[in-house]
Amino acid sequence: MAFQDLEYRTVQPAPELAEFVESFWMLANHSDAAQVVALVPDGRPDLVFADSATEPYHVVLLGLDSRPSAPLIPPRARMLTISWKLLAVEYLLPVRIAALLHTGMYLPTDYLGITVGDLADFDGFCAKVLAALLGRLPLAVDARKRKLFSLLYAADGAITVEALAEAAAWSSRQINRYFQQMVGLSLKAYCNILRFRASFPHLKAGKLFPEQNFTDQAHFIREVKKYAGVVPKELARNQDDRFIQFSTLPQK
Template identity: 55%
Template sequence: MQNKNIEYKSFIPNQGLEDFVESFWMLTNLSEEREEVAVLPDGRVDVLFSVSETEPYHVMLMGLDTAASKGILLPGEKIYALSFRLLAVEYVLDLHLSELLGHVLVLPENFLGVSASDLKSFTGFYSRVSEQLLQRLKKPVKEKKRKLFELIYASNGSMTVKELSEKVNWSSRQINRYFNDRFGLSLKTYCNILRFRASFQQIKDGIFYPQQDFSDQAHFIREVKKYSGVIPKELNKNKNDRFIQFSTLPKK
């Protein structure tokens, strides 16, 4: 990251968690000043364990976003987090997120057996939470749901609802009912968010023409602006490193 005041690290999940967890990550504001950031929609459900010099330890679940949102990293704030795939909402968290679209849910301070003292070692946090998550996976995943999400993620959201429905033998109506009830948005909207996210790296690398099955250049620009609030060239500049997920991507 260009912003030397922010430290970022990430781990991929242990075997057995890959269908439910995309990554574990840590973000720390090393400065004594507040850092303003913008969070882009990326199709993940994040749980944040946070502590700072001025705020007590707390745990939050971030609902899915459909537009960029603003945030603040407090002086000295340390965030340990895990980013869930959507299967985890039902099979790990056992939640319905339909009322949490773009909102935050405060979780118990002992969620997943984590306490403020666990925010001293990222490796220790990763091990403790991985163990807790594996213990929660008691309910077998329905095969059509596993297959559906496997196709969605493998295609970066580029498959149509009709194609997905035919592949998993699950009607479009039933899939959308499931998505709206469990996650608060349609399958098509979720796929559009994943396709937008899949464009992050190319935009950071200065490639401003569509590579993710957008219909044309104008469609690509509209979708990027819809979800980020800016056109691709401005997102590429990422002034003041404000788009935090974008800042953590490697630059070729």
């Protein structure tokens, strides 16, 4: 992949949205050719506003993934995206995403008041989305769910279901039912994805040994291969920048 043809930017959400939104980001393909990239599960549902030389403007909500994929970035494409935290599924998104595991659904092209013209200005897009989402914030959030997700993200998934249930005063059975109904995965499966994702910076730095509470090296290798389709050494090498989530990690 000619990564130099791709432009990437990311912006953190305002504090008022931090429980619901992980980031806003922009990816543009300045080439006249489609670019093949490799994506790995990262635990984020995405809302993508996109336009390209080969596809009309569209808005698509993407559910979670638990396996690697190799999508094409169309020529002259511009994609502006909201990456969500899971608390948003119940409180901000228009649908539960359980039915969107490994897939997505189109939303109206005027969703959140965004139009194709807004794709030309990433900063303006972020400001417009911020205003729209602030107007949709819930008046109250279930304290159990707030506690659960706060601990889950703070631990990068390296925490047991039992510990989360005890801290949130919410039974593990109820939590798993909630996760299956809302996102299509069990809590444990989601924890494993977060823990895998938290290993990205270590791998990019050339640290091929587990640092996220994996049982041992063999377990770490199995988990990386499960979610990335390659062993840790190959993922860390990231030949031709094809693993775009690694290519866009900030340099330490």
